[in-house]
Amino acid sequence: MLRSIIVLLCVLQFTPATAQNKRSTILISFDGFRWDYVDRGFSPTLDSLRRAGASAASLQPVNPTKTFPNHLAIVTGMYPEDHGIIQNDFWDRTAGRRFRISDTVEVRDPRWYTGEAVWETARKAGRITASYFWPGSELSDELRRPQMYEFYEHQRPYPLRVTGVLRWLALPEQQCPDLILLYFDAVDTHGHQSGPASSQVNNAIAQVDSSLRSLIDGLRRLSIADRTNIIVVSDHGMSEIVPERTVSIDHILAGERYRTQWNGTMVGVESLDGTDSILARKLRDSLSLHAEVFLKKDIPASYRFSRNTHIPPVMVFAKAGWSILPTTVSSGDLLNYGRGSHGYDSDSPEMHGILIAAGPSFRSGA
Ligand code: AMP
Numbered sequence: 537m538l539r540s541i542i543v544l545l546c547v548l549q550f551t552p553a554t555a556q557n558k559r560s561t562i563l564i565s566f567d568g569f570r571w572d573y574v575d576r577g578f579s580p581t582l583d584s585l586r587r588a589g590a591s592a593a594s595l596q597p598v599n600p601t602k603t604f605p606n607h608l609a610i611v612t613g614m615y616p617e618d619h620g621i622i623q624n625d626f627w628d629r630t631a632g633r634r635f636r637i638s639d640t641v642e643v644r645d646p647r648w649y650t651g652e653a654v655w656e657t658a659r660k661a662g663r664i665t666a667s668y669f670w671p672g673s674e675l676s677d678e679l680r681r682p683q684m685y686e687f688y689e690h691q692r693p694y695p696l697r698v699t700g701v702l703r704w705l706a707l708p709e710q711q712c713p714d715l716i717l718l719y720f721d722a723v724d725t726h727g728h729q730s731g732p733a734s735s736q737v738n739n740a741i742a743q744v745d746s747s748l749r750s751l752i753d754g755l756r757r758l759s760i761a762d763r764t765n766i767i768v769v770s771d772h773g774m775s776e777i778v779p780e781r782t783v784s785i786d787h788i789l790a791g792e793r794y795r796t797q798w799n800g801t802m803v804g805v806e807s808l809d810g811t812d813s814i815l816a817r818k819l820r821d822s823l824s825l826h827a828e829v830f831l832k833k834d835i836p837a838s839y840r841f842s843r844n845t846h847i848p849p850v851m852v853f854a855k856a857g858w859s860i861l862p863t864t865v866s867s868g869d870l871l872n873y874g875r876g877s878h879g880y881d882s883d884s885p886e887m888h889g890i891l892i893a894a895g896p897s898f899r900s901g902a
C-alpha cells in the first residue's frame with residue numbers, strides 16, 4: 537500500500553505547474569471505509585471516479601490498523617515504528633509524556649512526529665499545500681505543517697469542509713494549493729457505534745459520497761475539474777465485534793505487578809518487576825485461541841511493529857473479531873464497546889481500505 541501511494545505522490549511531484557493551468561491534487565480520506573463498502577450501492581460518486589480513473593482492489597493498511605498511525609503512514613511513506621505515531625494514544629515512559637489524539641497540545645507537538653510528511657517535502661520544493669483536518673497537519677512548528685490548515689473540530693459540518701477546500705482552490709494562481717488534504721470521519725464513527733453491516737454505516741457511506749459529489753460539482757463550477765486530481769483513500773476497514781468474544785487478562789496475570797496500554801484489538805503489557813517473559817508465557821498459554829502474544833523482540837518482522845522505544849515489552853494482538861481487555865468488565869459495560877472495531881492485523885481482509893484516483897495524472901481503467 538505504501539508503495540502505491542508513494543508512486544502516486546511522486547507522479548504528482550513532477551507534474552508541471554504553469555501559471556495558467558496549475559494541476560492541483562486533492563487527497564481525501566474516508567476514515568474506516570472498508571474495501572468492500574464500494575459494492576453496497578450507496579456510493580455512486582466513488583463508482584464514477586473508479587470508472588474514470590485508477591483503483592486498487594483494496595488498500596492494505598499498516599499495523600496498527602488505527603487512524604493516526606495510518607494517516608501518517610500515507611503522508612510519510614513510513615511505517616508507524618519509524619514515523620513515530622505508533623498508536624492513537626501511547627506513552628513515552630522515559631519522558632513521562634502521553635500522546636493522545638484528543639489532547640490538542642500533544643497532537644500539535646512536532647517532537648512526536650519523526651517522519652517528513654508530503655506537505656513538508658512539497659513545501660521544500662516550492663509548492664503550496666493545504667489540509668482540512670488530516671491527522672498531523674496542525675503542528676505548532678510552522679515549517680512542519682501545510683501553509684493552509686484547520687484545527688481539527690470533530691463536529692464541523694461536511695458542507696463547510698467542502699466549501700473551505702473550494703475556497704482554497706479559487707485563490708489566485710500564486711496562492712492556490714498544489715496539494716490539498718481532506719478528512720471525513722462518519723463511516724468510521726458509525727462503524728464503531730453500529731457495526732459494519734448496519735444501515736447507519738450505509739447512510740454514512742452515502743453521506744461522504746455526497747460530500748465528494750459536492751466537491752466535484754464545485755470543481756466544475758470553478759472550471760478546474762479536468763485539471764484537478766482526486767485521490768480517495770481510507771486508513772483501515774472495520775470488523776464486527778460482539779460482547780461474547782471478549783477475554784480479559786487480569787485473571788491470567790493475577791498476583792503479578794504490571795501495567796497495560798490499549799484494549800480491544802491489542803494490549804501492550806509491561807512488568808513492573810522485570811518479569812516480562814513470565815507474563816508473556818502466561819498470556820500465551822491462556823490466550824492461544826484468541827490472540828497472538830509476543831515479547832517485543834520476537835514480534836514478526838512482517839508486522840513492522842517493534843523498533844520503536846514507545847512499544848511496550850509484551851504485545852497481545854487479538855485475533856480478528858476478538859477483544860482483549862486489561863480488566864474484567866461487566867456484561868452491561870461490554871455493550872459500551874460498540875459493535876465495530878479495527879486494529880487487527882493488516883493482513884486481515886476486513887482491515888483493508890480503498891484507493892481510488894482520477895484526474896489528468898492518472899490512467900483511466902488502470
Ligand atoms: P480511531 O479511534 O482510530 O477510529 O480514530 C478515529 C477518530 O480520530 C475520529 O473519530 C476522530 O475523532 C479522530 N480524529 C480524526 N482526525 C483527527 C485530527 N486531525 N485530530 C484529532 N483527532 C482526529
Ligand code: ZN
Nearest residue numbers: 567568603771
Ligand atoms: Zn480511522
Ligand code: ZN
Nearest residue numbers: 568724728878
Ligand atoms: Zn475507528
